[in-house]
Amino acid sequence: xxxxxxxxxxxxxxVRDMVHTGYELISHPLFASSRMMFSPYRTVVLxxxxxxxxxxxxxxxxxxxxxxxxxxxRRNPQPEHNGDYAKVDLSLYxxxxxxxxxxxxxxxx
Amino acid sequence: xxxxxxxIYIKDVVxxxxxxxxxxxLTVDVEGLKAAVMTDDKVKDVKVDLAKPGERxxxxxxxxxxxxxxxxxxxxxxxxxxxxxEQAGDGVVNILKGAAIVTIGDMVGFQEGVIxxxxxxxxxxxxxxxxxxxxxxxxxxxxxxxxxxxxxRLAGLRASTFVGLAAENAAIDETKVYEIGTMxxxxxxxxxxxxxxxxxxxxxxxxLHDTFFYGVDLKEIIPTWFHPFEELDNAVxxxxxxxxxxxxxxxxxxxxxxxxxxxxxxxxxxxxxxNIFSPELTTLDGKFRNCDYCAKLCHQLGANxxxxxxxxxxxxxxxxxxxxxxxxxxxxxxxLVTDECSGWDGTSQPxxxxxxxxVAVVSSGNVSKVIDLEPADKVLGNIKSAQTLxxxxxxxVAEDGSLKVELNAVIGAxxxxxxxxxxxxxx
Amino acid sequence: MTKKVLFYLNQFFGGIGGxxxxxxxxxxxxxLVGPPTGIMPKAGDVESVGLIICGDNFFGQNEDxxxxxIAKVIDETQPDIFVAGPAFNAGRYGFACAGACKxxxxxxxxxxxxxxxxxxxxEHCQSFAxxxxxxxxxxxxxxxxxxxxxxxxxxxxxxxVTPEADKYFAQGRRECILVDELGSTRAVKMLxxxxxxxxxxxxxxxxSFDVVEPAAPILDLSxxxxxxxxxxxxxxxxxxxxxxxxxxxxxxxxxxxxxxQLKGDFYTVHGGFDPVYCxxxxxxxxxxxxxxxxxxxxxxxxxxxxxxxxxxTGTAVANxxxxxxxxxxxxxxxxxxxxxxxxx
Numbered sequence: 001x002x003x004x005x006x007x008x009x010x011x012x013x014x015v016r017d018m019v020h021t022g023y024e025l026i027s028h029p030l031f032a033s034s035r036m037m038f039s040p041y042r043t044v045v046l047x048x049x050x051x052x053x054x055x056x057x058x059x060x061x062x063x064x065x066x067x068x069x070x071x072x073x074r075r076n077p078q079p080e081h082n083g084d085y086a087k088v089d090l091s092l093y094x095x096x097x098x099x100x101x102x103x104x105x106x107x108x109x
Numbered sequence: 110x111x112x113x114x115x116x117i118y119i120k121d122v123v124x125x126x127x128x129x130x131x132x133x134x135l136t137v138d139v140e141g142l143k144a145a146v147m148t149d150d151k152v153k154d155v156k157v158d159l160a161k162p163g164e165r166x167x168x169x170x171x172x173x174x175x176x177x178x179x180x181x182x183x184x185x186x187x188x189x190x191x192x193x194x195e196q197a198g199d200g201v202v203n204i205l206k207g208a209a210i211v212t213i214g215d216m217v218g219f220q221e222g223v224i225x226x227x228x229x230x231x232x233x234x235x236x237x238x239x240x241x242x243x244x245x246x247x248x249x250x251x252x253x254x255x256x257x258x259x260x261x262r263l264a265g266l267r268a269s270t271f272v273g274l275a276a277e278n279a280a281i282d283e284t285k286v287y288e289i290g291t292m293x294x295x296x297x298x299x300x301x302x303x304x305x306x307x308x309x310x311x312x313x314x315x316x317l318h319d320t321f322f323y324g325v326d327l328k329e330i331i332p333t334w335f336h337p338f339e340e341l342d343n344a345v346x347x348x349x350x351x352x353x354x355x356x357x358x359x360x361x362x363x364x365x366x367x368x369x370x371x372x373x374x375x376x377x378x379x380x381x382x383x384n385i386f387s388p389e390l391t392t393l394d395g396k397f398r399n400c401d402y403c404a405k406l407c408h409q410l411g412a413n414x415x416x417x418x419x420x421x422x423x424x425x426x427x428x429x430x431x432x433x434x435x436x437x438x439x440x441x442x443x444x445l446v447t448d449e450c451s452g453w454d455g456t457s458q459p460x461x462x463x464x465x466x467x468v469a470v471v472s473s474g475n476v477s478k479v480i481d482l483e484p485a486d487k488v489l490g491n492i493k494s495a496q497t498l499x500x501x502x503x504x505x506v507a508e509d510g511s512l513k514v515e516l517n518a519v520i521g522a523x524x525x526x527x528x529x530x531x532x533x534x535x536x
Numbered sequence: 537m538t539k540k541v542l543f544y545l546n547q548f549f550g551g552i553g554g555x556x557x558x559x560x561x562x563x564x565x566x567x568l569v570g571p572p573t574g575i576m577p578k579a580g581d582v583e584s585v586g587l588i589i590c591g592d593n594f595f596g597q598n599e600d601x602x603x604x605x606i607a608k609v610i611d612e613t614q615p616d617i618f619v620a621g622p623a624f625n626a627g628r629y630g631f632a633c634a635g636a637c638k639x640x641x642x643x644x645x646x647x648x649x650x651x652x653x654x655x656x657x658x659e660h661c662q663s664f665a666x667x668x669x670x671x672x673x674x675x676x677x678x679x680x681x682x683x684x685x686x687x688x689x690x691x692x693x694x695x696x697v698t699p700e701a702d703k704y705f706a707q708g709r710r711e712c713i714l715v716d717e718l719g720s721t722r723a724v725k726m727l728x729x730x731x732x733x734x735x736x737x738x739x740x741x742x743x744s745f746d747v748v749e750p751a752a753p754i755l756d757l758s759x760x761x762x763x764x765x766x767x768x769x770x771x772x773x774x775x776x777x778x779x780x781x782x783x784x785x786x787x788x789x790x791x792x793x794x795x796x797q798l799k800g801d802f803y804t805v806h807g808g809f810d811p812v813y814c815x816x817x818x819x820x821x822x823x824x825x826x827x828x829x830x831x832x833x834x835x836x837x838x839x840x841x842x843x844x845x846x847x848x849t850g851t852a853v854a855n856x857x858x859x860x861x862x863x864x865x866x867x868x869x870x871x872x873x874x875x876x877x878x879x880x
């Protein structure tokens with residue numbers, strides 16, 4: 001578990017650095033709606049470190065940073081909503097963990 | 110399957126004490142409607158208002174839009190959600206065409222979703238043209254956003270069914286008949302027409318980001334082939350709250366524009382062989398699996414051409430291009446519908462996730478386009494949410510109180526099922 | 537309402553003279569000469585307010601002064617449309633047209649020009665000016681003027697233009713608009729066209745990338761000859777071959793067989809980055825010093841005797857491709873095994 005003290009973008013940059021050094025990108029770095037791009041929080045799931053960084057994972061994190069920058073270029077933070085953003089991020093993270101467990105854990109002993 | 114849409118054209122709406130339609134004027138039984146919404150003991154209060162095209166009225170934050178209907182001789186409601194499961198797509202539906210239930214509920218403070226009934230804002234949402242029965246739902250205290258969303262989602266569906274009772278005995282203005290036989294029958298009828306499928310991507314990711322088919326959460330399915338008429342007959346509902354401009358509201362499921370337009374060509378230029386849900390998941394493994402499976406299904410069904418529509422912006426963009434390249438590599442011709450972010454001035458590269466195979470793409474608009482919303486005479490909903498609409502950047506509130514907002518915030522502005530007429534032109 | 541047009545020409549098209557008059561100071565006159573006389577009759581409901589003429593060298597060497605002059609004329613004549621060129625493939629003239637258009641654009645005036653696709657001035661004004669696509673030489677003047685006149689006429693009348701129909705270089709601005717047909721209808725039509733092998737136009741063109749197949753790895757670096765190449769504009773002090781600082785038209789090669797490092801004898805002429813650190817030690821852009829170390833340690837076999845240099849900034853893709861092919865051919869014939877290609 002890595003906490004990034006910073007913005008959504010700082011999290012993306014950290015994810016990028018880790019993906020390029022071989023950590024598996026398990027969950028997509030972006031949310032599914034433009035409004036959530038303005039969230040100050042983001043949880044991304046990474047896996048263990050490998051010897052390779054597959055091109056598709058590198059491409060997804062790089063594209064994500066570009067998408068993020070485009071959409072948030074003119075935005076100011078709205079700290080009054082931080083609590084709600086945190087709630088939604090946590091809830092979506094829990095859903096991701098469920099998705100992962102459906103994919104994997106039901107077949108492990 | 111044979112589905113009949115009996116259309117009752119609504120030209121005005123008034124509040125009264127009985128549900129009925131006379132000469133195109135819909136009367137809504139207000140107390141009855143409130144009572145229908147209050148049957149859930151988690152609803153503390155409900156307010157009902159009207160918003161008509163041309164009025165200087167702003168509705169915000171919109172949770173969902175639903176079309177009021179009456180399912181003739183069948184369970185009346187949304188199968189698997191508000192009623193027991195019953196197969197949809199076969200039968201008769203009476204529809205109050207031109208009316209809409211608009212639910213308001215702010216599960217989270219940053220929620221957007223505005224409908225302006227007049228002015229520039231009205232141009233950018235399809236729901237400025239409907240006579241809107243606005244249902245503002247306040248839940249009991251202490252609900253978390255999950256529960257709150259469920260309460261408002263179901264309350265909206267019940268409200269639409271209640272108002273739809275007015276369609277039971279109303280005079281029918283026009284009947285549209287939709288009929289498609291089994292694949293074997295249609296193939297025999299149209300052996301020379303290319304077979305076309307419609308792949309509908311749906312956000313399926315958790316809180317405020319869900320879609321349901323017969324009540325089944327799409328997160329939990331792999332891509333599924335279904336009959337286009339099931340969606341046109343209340344089998345699909347929206348649990349999405351945040352992607353205002355490009356989410357598919359329940360109303361848009363009930364009236365999926367791509368399904369309508371593909372059916373229009375059925376038997377003429379194409380053999381329309383059905384729809385497929387492709388849930389947009391959050392993990393890469395999930396995305397790879399669903400995109401592969403979706404393309405495999407299209408191939409297995411013998412499709413020559415496929416239209417793929419997206420829902421949302423951000424991680425679904427990856428699914429869209431992955432589905433496209435997988436289809437094209439299997440020799441299936443695709444056309445995509447998506448919105449884009451080309452920045453405030455339109456000079457950014459529009460799509461981030463790209464694939465050389467995506468040669469035919471319809472753009473349903475730039476989510477970052479800035480529009481002006483004049484001050485409203487009446488705000489239905491939460492004045493705080495109206496302020497949230499603003500405040501996103503410097504200088505977005507003018508002295509006269511008008512707001513600058515991005516299309517992001519406007520319900521249905523850049524509908525990726527092509528339910529609206531926004532596009533992008535290169536200069 | 538009749539729209540007012542102000543023209544801009546260089547000394548040659550303005551009838552002042554050729555290269556010997558390229559330092560002609562900017563002047564303003566109401567009487568039209570040269571290309572504007574061919575444009576006006578077909579430019580629709582417009583009237584001319586006059587013509588600025590300026591020598592290309594004067595513009596380049598006194599840009600601020602010239603721009604101030606243009607701004608003053610614009611302020612006095614209040615044009616609706618500013619028309620510069622056509623400049624065809626003339627580089628300095630293209631730069632001047634782009635610079636002049638910039639002044640007009642900032643004053644809120646609609647700008648029209650005409651250039652060849654490789655004119656280096658194009659990228660400096662394409663995003664805001666309406667630049668007609670012309671041939672590369674003034675011999676095609678007769679074809680260029682009607683395109684510019686058509687653009688002026690339509691822009692003056694407030695009519696819609698498109699890059700394809702009106703033959704201008706797309707500004708790259710994607711305007712979100714409302715159209716007659718629903719997105720769903722457009723999508724079905726597009727798919728039908730594809731199924732019937734009919735022409736169709738995507739609303740969202742994908743960027744096209746050159747995909748370069750990676751070469752096979754060098755199995756034994758200790759026996760390999762490695763060459764250095766750069767788009768960072770590294771040249772010997774004094775820039776003997778006059779490599780351009782931007783929009784390169786050439787590449788050069790320099791013998792480094794006698795050098796252990798570039799420091800002190802080489803510098804950069806690249807106009808697109810802050811050269812301070814590079815000029816202290818050019819090895820920072822083209823690491824000869826590091827390669828020599830590796831050679832001494834036996835990690836690589838040999839450093840090739842020549843390095844190759846051009847300037848990347850503003851250089852036309854077609855030129856860059858040509859340079860690459862020419863340099864690659866030489867290196868291959870020289871038996872070089874690998875190339876370290878640095879950019880800035």
